[in-house]
Amino acid sequence: MFKTSLRTAFLMLVLAVLTFSSASAQTPAPFGPGSCAPETPCADPVSGGAVQAGGQFAATTALPAAAAATASSGFGLATAVMVLLVLALLYALVAAVLIALGQNAPLLPSGASVLIPILAVLGLGVAFYLTYVETQNVAAVCGPVGDCNAVQSSPYAKLFNFLPVGLLGLLGYVGILAMWAVQRVGRGSLAARLAPFALLGMALFGVLFTIYLTYLELFVIHAVCIWCLTSAVIMAAVLVLAVQPAVEALTPAESEA
Secondary structure: OHHHHHHHHHHHHHHHHHHHHHHHHOOOOOOOOOOOOOOOOOHHHOOOOOOOOOOEEEEOOOOOOHHHHHHHHHHHHHHHHHHHHHHHHHHHHHHHHHHHHHOOOOOOOOOOOHHHHHHHHHHHHHHHHHHHHHHHHHOOOOOOOOOHHHHOOHHEEEEEEEHHHHHHHHHHHHHHHHHHHHHOOOOOOOHHHHHHHHHHHHHHHHHHHHHHHHHHHHHHOOOOHHHHHHHHHHHHHHHHHHHHHHHHHOOHHHHOO
16 A cells, blocks of 8 residues: 555646646747747847846847857757757656556666766756846846847746746756755654655756746747756756666665555
């Protein structure tokens, strides 16, 4: 009975995250005239954008041809990252369904989850930089791929018009690190047994929300942020690595069933 309950809870965790994310990640209304579009991409502050009264950069004139070409680049990479995110999500869902049905799930080698804190620290660095850019309204260092300033200056850079997406990512990576630490330090405690499921839930939400953000970059903002794509790859890897600890957390319970 206890074994069945844990398997059901494992599946319900996945379904709850899917339901919550689909309800919260509703695409806002388009920018309106003069906003991000292939014909009028969001302006890069470095290349001639203006700053609105609220501190957000806004496009006032069409970008030069070279800048427009930069703003439209990186779409192939963003599409590949989107596919990677979807594959990671499918892997987690298939594993959850198989465990709920009492079947063996395809898992990574035991101990691979030791990479989670390393990835989370890297994600923290990316999220911290994006938070700095979004809160200080400064131009980001974008590199040769995409136009991250166009993305960061768009209305979608803030959730509910007040919470910077970078700050949300920062909190998410802190939570992932905390759950990994609880799982390792508090062995045998209830908190340590629940931590893998909390970590998996955070990673699931992170991947779902990142899929939404990548969709916005490709089809709404029409610009790609290399920093965002880096965080997306990190979150996809964290999700894949988080499945095994959650499944292993069910093993002690099986002996008590």
